[in-house]
Amino acid sequence: MDISVVIPLYNEEESLPELTEWIRRVMNAHDFSYEIILVDDGSKDTSWKVIEELKLTHEQISGIRFRRNYGKSAALNVGFNAAQGDVVITMDADLQDSPDEIPELYNRIMNSDADLVSGWKQKRYDPLTKTIPTKLFNSVTRNMSGIYNLHDFNCGLKAYRKDVVKSIEVYGEMHRYIPVLAKWAGFTNIQEQIVKHYPRKYGVTKFGPGRFVKGFLDLLSIFFVGKFGKRPMHFFGTIGVLSFVVGFFITCYLIFEKLRSIADGTVYRNITDQPLFYLSLVAILIGTQLFLTGFIAELVSRNSSERNQYHIEKII
Structure with a gap:
């Protein structure tokens, strides 16, 4: 035809x-x-x-x-x-x-x-x-x-x-x-x-x-x-790792500043009193969630067997 x-x-x-x-x-x-x-x-x-x-x-x-x-x-x-x-x-x-x-x-x-x-x-x-x-x-x-x-x-x-x-x-x-x-x-x-x-x-x-x-x-x-679609970990995992690394380095910086203040005998605020602490915590949590999302997405096929099933009434 x-x-x-x-x-x-x-x-x-x-x-x-x-x-x-x-x-x-x-x-x-x-x-x-x-x-x-x-x-x-x-x-x-x-x-x-x-x-x-x-x-x-x-x-x-x-x-x-x-x-x-x-x-x-x-x-x-x-x-x-x-x-x-x-x-x-x-x-x-x-x-x-x-x-x-x-x-x-x-x-x-x-x-x-x-x-x-x-x-x-x-x-x-x-x-x-x-x-x-x-x-x-x-x-x-x-x-x-x-x-x-x-x-x-x-x-x-x-x-x-x-x-x-x-x-x-x-x-x-x-x-x-x-x-x-x-x-x-x-x-x-x-x-x-x-x-x-x-x-x-x-x-x-x-x-x-x-x-x-x-x-x-x-x-x-x-x-x-x-x-x-065939490699979701490349998307979610990359963003997740970057977010986690940013949060990790902020945390390391805060810990380093705290230890230095103790060694110098200077007064230094608690880590939890600083806004950067909460920023690093959020970055680490979001990074972990995105990484897990990418991992789960790798295990789940994007092609659902029911996505294109339609109820047809008649065919002539």
Whole structure:
């Protein structure tokens, strides 16, 4: 199979018929073998009923429905697991991403060494309350990840080699940083393609202001896990040892000053009467705790067997 199109959706009943028909026209025009995987992220409208009706007339469509809303990352992760195509295309279900971009994205993957091609909505039709924070997060992500050639990490329209989606795990709000996940997994040839962005035709956006806080926290998680996930002792242990050493030397200094004052016959305050004593005590305790944290983290696998288990109601 040439292409798998993975589309996560939440309350998109109006756009689904138009979107799937648009994809079908593009695929037939270029003679692609394909599948469309629609992942219903616990929609409260009639989206699932629409998917069932589309399945009756469009054999390339398959649907996965969550019992409740888990989020876009969960929907993508399940869609990636189900995808069978040599190239996997992701796009949003709101008709803001154009299926006309699919042939070029497919050719970029198949005719070059690219592992991932990410869309860049150079001209956006979103309000400033969305575009300005997005630019800020893209800038921070570029500098933290070292992927300097991408302008829009969060663009829903992307193309992947099959090996990429089968090698990464998407959870939390990490769908925003899939190129970073791909890089940490060893897929370093990440390219960009300018794509068209259309105004939303139906409904309203499903993402609120809280996504920025969650997204930033997940970026820190990716950075930590990618750099220290296999060696947490290098992170916690290093900081712990430094803290312990600082506290130890402060304690030694206080003891030395006390002994010197006794030898000189001068009056000197008790060690416990000095603020430095409590600073050294805190440093030693924190250092010990961090070292033990790193040791325990080395014994516990970061990959929980239940982290990506979702309750799927139906598969058609």
